[in-house]
Amino acid sequence: MPPARLASRDPGAEERQMSPPKDDDGALFNVPRESSTGSSAPKGRGPRARRPAPELPVARVVVDTPLPHLDQPFDYLVPEAMDAQAVPGCRVRVGFNGRTLDGFLLERIAESSFEGQLAYLRQVVSSEPVLTPEIAGLARLVADRYAGTLSDVLRLAIPPRHGRVEREPAAAAAKPPAPPPAGPWEDYPAGPAFLSALREGGAPRAVWSALPGPQWSDAVAVAVAEAVAAGRGAVVVVPDGRDVAAVDAALDERMGAGRHVALTAELGPAERYRRWLALLRGQRRAVVGTRAAMFAPVAELGLVVLWDDGDDVHADPHAPYPHARTVLSLRAHRAGAAALIGGFTCTTDAARLVESGWARPLAAARDTVRARAPRVLATGDDTEMARDEAARSARLPSLALRVAREAAQEGPVLVQVPRRGYLDALACARCRAPARCGSCNGPLALQSAHAMPYCRWCGHIAGDWRCGACEHGRLRATAVGARRTAEELGRAFPALPVRTSGREEVVTRVPARAALVVATPGAEPVADGGYAAALLLDGGTLLGRADLRAAEEALRRWCNAAALVRPAGDGGRVVVLAEAGLAVTQALIRWDPAGFAERELAERRELGFPPAVTMASVTGEPENVREFVDSLELPEEAELLGPVPVAAEGSGTAERALLRVPMGSARALAASLKAAAVARSARKDERLVQVHLDPMRTI
Known part of the structure; x- marks a missing residue:
């Protein structure tokens, strides 16, 4: 961008x-x-x-x-x-x-x-x-929080107008539904109390560690139905269209058809605006949608729900880059509404909300968790893999192959692969130096077994590639994608059908019969009756990324896939290819993401990294970044990290500087950044920099 x-x-x-x-x-x-x-x-x-x-x-x-x-x-x-x-x-x-x-x-x-x-x-x-006055006030608050302009936030909050839709006859307002039974919330000790507070018009705030399985969408629907039955509105934000469809169906089941709207990009501008107007005019009191739904004009807001808050898609890619978790938290606080931030894992940001007292944890008892979770096996596990001498080096060790073969007799087997494509990263076969494009220095990749290597940046075909370090002309793979994995599994299991689900084609559901389903994170289909087993491949690839959130993100992806597997009592097993002694792997084995988040938060506090502190990144050409940083009037406790070079596509150069302040100085940092931007804008300074508060990635 x-x-x-x-x-x-x-x-x-x-x-x-x-x-x-x-x-x-x-x-x-x-x-x-x-x-x-x-x-x-x-x-x-x-x-x-x-x-x-x-x-x-x-x-x-x-x-x-x-x-x-x-x-x-x-x-x-x-x-x-x-x-x-x-x-x-x-x-x-x-x-x-x-x-x-x-x-x-x-x-x-x-x-x-x-x-x-x-x-x-x-x-x-x-x-x-x-x-509406509520959205106007929220937009101003979000702009201040992220050092953005009000017009930029309103551009995200209000969809384009369609005059024909506005002139259509208004639909009748839906009647509130009857309060539903507690349903899935009975599995949580604090669940009935949370629903009771919603029914009485209270504003409980909870960080929800959901049990494995598909019941999460029904639990969300029950909470929304309670809020609507109490005469208040509800906003539900989920990562993608598949999750919208799951919650949409659950809301129809719990509240009846026609009492809520679903907002997704696939609707088209006119239909999306029609449903948005139904909320604005009070004809519907609840909405479920992707990121943009966080600004939906629901009247008398009583509940906001955010599912899987660690997913990157909740951070808007447009200035001022607001995150749905922050926006919904601000909105709940301003409106006196309840808040439910949940997922199969717990992020460090959610753990900080609990630690600060803003929210309370909402989790099931350990006995219930053990009964619902599958059995997890990891590389280095003394009970299963110590005898597998090739486990540490093989991409598909014998344990994984054995579990897949046994489980395939009972139902479908999920194989999660971190990368899409075929071979997304190549290196010299002799010296292992990364293979780079001779035109733009971009990374080379392969699209199929018989294709020529090409550049992922400029698309240049590198048929005559030679290593710049040793002049060797042969390549080897360093990152295997989902399509190559499906090809390898097809040869290992010739009697089983192999399906893929990823960016090119996302499969929503698979039947309960023997098959191998190869999927990238976030594209895993739901299996009827649950998967018999899951293989979580390339754990080292996920954990080895140069990202502060690498371990947290790996656990989130693993738990989201493992939650689709049958409980251990029904034979469900998960094999994760990662060292068993790592804290993140142990968190998956014990199914204790909240404990891992608390540990990560404590370590971030010692190191001075988000979310224990507030950070802002300033990125651009080196001279622009340094001039901008020098013009800032920062709080006394602010620290400057860098600037340092960052990767840029093509031959351009870029630097990034990080500004770090304690949480209590976040407003002062935002005001300082805005003041510098105002000064540059007033003198028509066209030297551009990208300023991002609370970036998802800081390293």
Whole structure:
């Protein structure tokens, strides 16, 4: 992603109102013009055309501009002809520096603090109040938290308008369902109390360690049904469309059809906007969706749910890069709503919420966990693998092959492979130096057994490749992908069908018959009745990544796959190819992700890494990064790490500097970053840097 300008709020912006520049014709008054898509003042420049509204004639508008020094509301006059349409929250168009820009009307006031003449609104695009006061306040808070602009956050929060959908007849509001039975929550000692608090309109906050198995979606549906039955709304955010479909079906089962909406990118713009309007207008009180649903305009919010909060997809890739966990936590706190952050594992960020007292742990008893979890075997396990002399070097040791062969007689076997593709990383067969492209220095890979090596960056075919270190011309694989693994397993198990699920084609469900299912993390299909066994390959690849979250992410991927396997009492087994003595492997064997998260958090605190501290990264060309960092007025306790070179595609150079402060100084750090961005923007400094608070990866 190319670097983007830093954006956030200038403290005190609400008090320093500014007037927009002159209109295109140089007039101080921007006369509304005719438009086919919205309301406007009458033609001409007569007295009525420029007469302001009799009551609350001043509109405060947030203008859609990415410039940090313009991150504040601007005052405009409301023409008398637009008085009825110009309601708080509606979309408008205004004259701004010789251009017509979109914006949202925040509020109407009696008079402006600006001493000069004000311009008129040019157009009310739609009188639909799409920006509710709750979302406006949340967006401002998120912008401040991530040092972003309000317009950037609103761009993420409010979908594009579809006039035809807005003009459709409104559907009838759904009646609240009856409170459901506790269902899956009876397996958790604190589960009934959590539901009781929801039923009484309370605001319990919990970090939920879900039991293995498919019951998690039903548990979410029960919690949502309790909130809706109490007359409040609910927002559920999950990683992908498959999870949306699972929760959607569970909500239909628990609440009945037509009482909630599901939001996914696959719906298309019109249908997505139609469902979003149903929430805005109060016709539906609950929503389940992917990341963008965290801003859904649910009225009287009573519950927010985030499933699998460690998944990278919950971090928005667009400025200011908000994470769903932070946004939903802020929203629950502002609205006085309950919060349920859950998954098969526990992240260090969730562990910090428990440690701080903001949330409480919600987990099953150890006896219940042992009864629901599969049996886990690992490389180096004294009871099973000490006799396997090749276990430490073989990609598929004899134990894994034996377990797969035995389990295939009972049902499907899942094989999780960290990498997609065929051979994603190659090296010299003689000296083991990484194979690089001669054109752009990118990594070489293979797409099939008979293909020529190609560059993953520029696509150049490297048929005449020679090692730059030893001039050798033969290659060897250093990273095996899912397709090559499926090919190898097909030869090892010729009688079994082999299916693959990954980026090219994601399989949703497989039948309960003998088969090998090779899948990348996050693309594992659900098996009818559960998998008979699972093989978690290439654990060293996951744990050896240069990433602070490598062990935490490996455990998350392993647990998500192992949760699809039958309980140990039904013969379910999991083989993980990783050292048994590692803490992360032991956490999987004992099924104790919460304990591992607490240990990781303690180690991060000793080392001074997130989430025990707040960090910000500044990335860009070396001279731009250093100039930006030098211009910051940082808190006294702030530490600067770097800048250091970072990998960049092509021949470009880039550096990254890390800024570290205690959690209590997070706001001061964000304000300092915003102030520097405002200063650069005001002087039209086009040297770009990417500033990211709480980045998912810091090394």
